[in-house]
Amino acid sequence: MTTTLELANIDDAEILNSTSIEAFTGDYEEYGSYPPGIGSIGWHQSEIEKGHYYKIQFNGETAGGICVIPSDNDRIEIKYFFITEKYQNRQIGSTTIELIEKQYSDAAVWVLSTPYKSFRNHHFYEKNGFIKVGESQPIPNNPFRLFEYKKEIGK
Template sequence: MPKSRLVLASAEDALQLKNLAVDAFQADFEQYGSFPPHIESTAWHLQSVEAGHYYLIKYGDEVAGGILAVIKNHQEIEIKYFFITPDFQDKRIGSQVVKQLESHYPRVTCWSLVTPFKAFRNHHFYEKLGYVKVGEVQPDINEPFWLFEYQKTI
């Protein structure tokens, strides 16, 4: 079985990351009627790459997805977007990638993220990795959509 690994993304990867993200979040679009913010913008992906903490998820020689870490301070990182395309799901890539990301930032003691309230597989996945649900947010009070906030303290 190929091993997954993180590779720091470069500007040349922005379009590929956008396409992978759109593919990976297609099910969310179908369920909620929209993609996560900025996912469809190549310019946003380029800006995120230039911030320096956006990684390609490689599985063997292929790119399986991406993960964006947002540095909040010296001890806290938010996993802003984490996506694996459908062709690469259910191969234990996600667990390996999260562990690798955490090992890239050994001084970080608090990890946070949000995920849709109906993303039951995500909830199970993050809880299995030690994340705890700490809150709920309704981004638009006129929409019946909620995000669950998760946090992991090391």
């Protein structure tokens, strides 16, 4: 049982698109929409071209993806991180966090946002060393909120 990260190439856009839609279906059912861009193959192609979008492989099959945004000051934002339901509860997520941290070993700070009702995500990120540091309301007058998480890695 092996989890690996592979830098996505343009040929992976379709599988990442369908995998992400499947993984974020619960968000769609809860909030009435997918995360921005997820339903567009063009969005996936654009992110792949930026060079920081990875396929999560489990025993040679695509289990999900992780898209990060590095900045100049040793900070990495996890923009999207998803694993389909079929592959959940197999330590793939925790292994992916370890692998992406090794890939960007110079990063001292990791940040991400996740929906306020995504309790499994909250537990997962906290289990992997992230601390809730804030909340935001992306759309004024809409009850939807994002919880902001941060992880600092001592060098």
